[in-house]
Amino acid sequence: MKASRTSSLGYALLGLLQQQPASGYELRKVFSAAAMKTYSDSPGAIYPALERLEQQGLIHGSVEKGAGLRRRRIFRLTPSGLAELRKWVARPVTPEELVRNQEEIFLRFAFSEGVAGPASARVVLQSLQAALKTHLPALREEFERVQATASVSGRLAFAYGIRSYECLLKWTHQAIAAYEKKGKRGAP
Amino acid sequence: MKASRTSSLGYALLGLLQQQPASGYELRKVFSAAAMKTYSDSPGAIYPALERLEQQGLIHGSVEKGAGLRRRRIFRLTPSGLAELRKWVARPVTPEELVRNQEEIFLRFAFSEGVAGPASARVVLQSLQAALKTHLPALREEFERVQATASVSGRLAFAYGIRSYECLLKWTHQAIAAYEKKGKRGAP
DNA sequence: TATGACATGTAATCTGTTACATGATTAG
DNA sequence: CTAATCATGTAACAGATTACATGTCATA
Numbered sequence: 001m002k003a004s005r006t007s008s009l010g011y012a013l014l015g016l017l018q019q020q021p022a023s024g025y026e027l028r029k030v031f032s033a034a035a036m037k038t039y040s041d042s043p044g045a046i047y048p049a050l051e052r053l054e055q056q057g058l059i060h061g062s063v064e065k066g067a068g069l070r071r072r073r074i075f076r077l078t079p080s081g082l083a084e085l086r087k088w089v090a091r092p093v094t095p096e097e098l099v100r101n102q103e104e105i106f107l108r109f110a111f112s113e114g115v116a117g118p119a120s121a122r123v124v125l126q127s128l129q130a131a132l133k134t135h136l137p138a139l140r141e142e143f144e145r146v147q148a149t150a151s152v153s154g155r156l157a158f159a160y161g162i163r164s165y166e167c168l169l170k171w172t173h174q175a176i177a178a179y180e181k182k183g184k185r186g187a188p
Numbered sequence: 189m190k191a192s193r194t195s196s197l198g199y200a201l202l203g204l205l206q207q208q209p210a211s212g213y214e215l216r217k218v219f220s221a222a223a224m225k226t227y228s229d230s231p232g233a234i235y236p237a238l239e240r241l242e243q244q245g246l247i248h249g250s251v252e253k254g255a256g257l258r259r260r261r262i263f264r265l266t267p268s269g270l271a272e273l274r275k276w277v278a279r280p281v282t283p284e285e286l287v288r289n290q291e292e293i294f295l296r297f298a299f300s301e302g303v304a305g306p307a308s309a310r311v312v313l314q315s316l317q318a319a320l321k322t323h324l325p326a327l328r329e330e331f332e333r334v335q336a337t338a339s340v341s342g343r344l345a346f347a348y349g350i351r352s353y354e355c356l357l358k359w360t361h362q363a364i365a366a367y368e369k370k371g372k373r374g375a376p
Numbered sequence: 377t378a379t380g381a382c383a384t385g386t387a388a389t390c391t392g393t394t395a396c397a398t399g400a401t402t403a404g
Numbered sequence: 405c406t407a408a409t410c411a412t413g414t415a416a417c418a419g420a421t422t423a424c425a426t427g428t429c430a431t432a
Contacts, residue, residue: 007419024382034323034330035346037287045420047385052419071428072383099225110345121341135222142222152370153309156224156363157298160356167355168348175344182340195391213411233392235413240391258400260411 004056006084008104009039009049014077014085015111021076024050038103041120050075056083085115093127095135098165122179129172136165194246194272196292197237200227202265202273203299205247209264212238235325238263246272273303281315283323286353310367317360324353 006014016027024046031041040046053059058081061073077085089112093105104129110127112121139162194202204215212234219229241247246269249261264351265273277300281293281369293316300309335343 023383024385028383034287034327035334035349037284040420042421043383043385044387044422048419096225099222104426106348110339110342113339113341118340122367126211139222145221151298151301152306152366153301154298156366157294159295160359160363161223163359164355167352171348171351175348178340178344192390197392211411212413216411228392230393231411231413232394232415236391258411 006053006056006088007008007049008107009045009151010053010058011085011088011104011111012036012039012107013046013049013053013075014058014081014088015115017075017109018082018085018111018115021074023064023074025072025073027075053081057081078096082115085111089120089124093124093131095131095138098128098131098135117181118182125176125179129176130171132165132169132172136162136169138166139165140173194241194244194276195237196289196295197227197233198241198246199273199276199292199299200224200295201234201237201241202246202269203303204296205263205265206270206273206299206303209262211252211260211262213260215263241269245269270303271278273299277303277308277312281312281319283319283326286316286319286323294314305369306367308313310364313360313364313367317357317364319359320353320360324350324357327353 003117011029012031016022016030021156022030024043027050028041028043028046030036031039031046050059050061054075057078057177059075060078061075064072064074089108091108096123097105109128112124143158143162146158152159200219201215204210204218210218212231215232215238216229216234219227219234238247238249242249242263245266248266249263250318252260252262256282260351277296279296285293285364293312297309297312300312331346331350334346
């Protein structure tokens with residue numbers, strides 16, 4: 001009834017189902033749109049993932065009756081599923097995750113507001129910023145060390161690696177600023 | 189003797205071995221450095237991957253004798269392995285790959301110069317640029333469509349998705365410029 | 377009536393993760 | 405002598421990819 005930890009795709013499904021109940025097919029369509037193309041929209045990925053979530057009690061699917069009559073199962077988040085989502089959103093961002101699983105950090109941030117409110121979205125941003133501030137200096141230092149030995153293309157690729165994190169850091173500042181402004185207007 | 193296509197990790201190994209022969213342990217150390225942390229440095233990933241490459245005839249490992257005496261296998265690229273690397277480097281960048289496998293594009297670029305010369309590095313950059321120029325407008329269009337329905341954090345996350353590709357596009361311009369300058373100096 | 381979109385699934389295969397296991401060599 | 409590092413592997417398991425299989429409904 002639990003044991004195995006939920007994968008990135010699993011959380012993507014939970015997050016989408018938190019926004020609104022949906023069938024497997026509808027979820028697949030979301031994943032085939034440009035914004036979520038990083039996740040597979042193939043049935044061989046989605047349906048087994050939904051099954052796992054249901055077996056863990058995080059979602060529940062019920063066959064839709066009435067109207068169209070073609071059988072489809074509508075999945076809904078269970079209370080336990082919502083709790084799991086909340087725990088996930090609150091996870092601190094580690095430098096490790098920044099490198100190996102950036103995609104999931106953004107997923108977390110994108111869903112954070114709907115799952116746990118604007119305050120939690122800001123917490124994610126601050127956590128991300130902190131991770132960047134430990135990772136970037138380490139990367140820059142390694143760049144200096146290795147620079148001499150690499151080819152031009154190797155150096156350029158490494159430089160982009162650093163740049164992309166700088167770009168991300170800049171974005172976190174702006175995103176935090178956006179939330180601060182909104183906070184003043186909305187809840188004074 | 190062939191069949192299964194080489195994975196991202198496989199090409200990373202081939203690329204490193206093209207630079208110089210190395211043992212599994214040495215390769216693991218490269219993957220544990222910040223620049224290549226995206227790949228696993230665990231023995232359960234590296235050693236089986238090396239085995240697969242050897243079975244495909246792309247590399248060859250020989251037990252080092254002399255000196256230290258602790259047994260270690262030094263792997264070398266075979267001619268067939270070099271050919272495979274060249275083919276890989278020459279692969280055009282697809283928008284699909286841009287989204288699902290960006291990491292591998294950079295790997296390809298980083299190794300391109302050493303494997304097939306500066307001209308091929310420029311080809312990779314141009315191919316990447318072309319892919320960006322079809323993907324970015326599609327992303328922007330979807331952003332406009334979806335914007336109204338999403339939460340603030342959802343919109344900010346999407347906006348970063350677009351931004352990071354813009355940042356990448358900008359970098360390709362600079363990288364191409366760097367190669368053009370170098371071309372004039374080196375080979376007139 | 378045939379095509380395409382809707383809708384759900386299964387099976388084979390491959391790869392990576394995690395964790396364990398083993399042993400040689402060097403530095404303190 | 406003992407801890408750390410060098411060095412290589414294996415085994416169980418989870419998850420994704422690909423391809424196949426099946427059937428409904430609307431529409432041209």
